[in-house]
Amino acid sequence: MSAEEQVEFSQLPPKVAVDRAASVLDYWRARERQHVRDWYAGLRIKKFPEDLRVYEHVLWLSRAQVVVELGTHLGGAALWFRDRLRTQATYGRVPDAVRVISVDLEQDRAADLLAGVDPDFSRDIALIAGDVKDPVVADRVAEHIPAGARCLVVEDTLHQYDTTIAALHNFARFVPDGGFFVVEDGIVDDPHLRPPGMQGGVLPAVADWLTTAEGRAFRTRRDLELYGITNHPHGWLQRAESPD
Numbered sequence: 001m002s003a004e005e006q007v008e009f010s011q012l013p014p015k016v017a018v019d020r021a022a023s024v025l026d027y028w029r030a031r032e033r034q035h036v037r038d039w040y041a042g043l044r045i046k047k048f049p050e051d052l053r054v055y056e057h058v059l060w061l062s063r064a065q066v067v068v069e070l071g072t073h074l075g076g077a078a079l080w081f082r083d084r085l086r087t088q089a090t091y092g093r094v095p096d097a098v099r100v101i102s103v104d105l106e107q108d109r110a111a112d113l114l115a116g117v118d119p120d121f122s123r124d125i126a127l128i129a130g131d132v133k134d135p136v137v138a139d140r141v142a143e144h145i146p147a148g149a150r151c152l153v154v155e156d157t158l159h160q161y162d163t164t165i166a167a168l169h170n171f172a173r174f175v176p177d178g179g180f181f182v183v184e185d186g187i188v189d190d191p192h193l194r195p196p197g198m199q200g201g202v203l204p205a206v207a208d209w210l211t212t213a214e215g216r217a218f219r220t221r222r223d224l225e226l227y228g229i230t231n232h233p234h235g236w237l238q239r240a241e242s243p244d
């Protein structure tokens with residue numbers, strides 16, 4: 001095997017090895033361990049393939065032109081979202097001016113990695129360094145959204161109560177009528193699935209926020225947990241269509 005081929009194979013996630021007699025819960029836990037070691041186009045991405053498929057359906061059906069991602073990590077998901085949006089534009093589903101705006105506490109590493117895959121990434125991926133709890137960061141995100149663009153927001157930061165409720169409060173305004181806000185990793189509040197070291201707080205934050213004046217405009221779409229296992233139970237939130 002050439003050195004080039006070895007590099008490619010080192011960018012596969014570890015195989016999920018479960019006994020056929022194992023429970024669904026055991027399988028789900030094995031998938032949970034695997035998903036933090038997956039790749040897209042040579043960059044780390046932390047999502048179940050099933051959840052990526054749901055995003056494809058939702059991006060297409062909601063005609064999203066912009067994704068606001070909260071929690072960039074190493075940039076793989078930002079690139080994946082950008083590439084899906086580009087595909088939608090290719091089919092005429094959305095205007096050509098697609099954009100991903102991705103927020104994290106610091107962005108130097110993601111910027112270097114993204115530039116290594118696509119030297120022109122900044123044409124349609126904006127990396128913003130800041131804390132999702134800071135309302136000023138949402139104002140900075142707003143500056144990158146083309147006028148009238150339909151936007152999907154993804155919260156994937158610390159998966160605790162305070163970051164989740166702040167993200168909902170600060171960023172839900174970007175979701176248009178009929179559009180989506182996705183709160184990822186609600187499994188941290190499932191005692192059977194909670195990864196080690198996670199304290200939880202995501203689902204209580206979502207539940208509390210949905211009772212607020214801004215949250216009452218949204219409803220939970222559990223029917224979008226299409227593939228049986230997901231990292232985002234209770235996480236697909238849709239803003240109601242306007243009556244006119």
Ligand SMILES: C[S@@+](CC[C@H](N)C(=O)[O-])C[C@H]1O[C@@H](n2cnc3c(N)ncnc32)[C@H](O)[C@@H]1O
Binds near residue numbers: 069071073106132
């Ligand atoms: C789970 S990773 C994101 C993974 C990425 N979205 C993906 O799917 O590959 C979570 C990221 O959230 C960032 N983060 C944690 N707390 C944050 C906060 N208060 N504001 C902004 N980013 C935060 C962390 O630095 C980390 O890079």
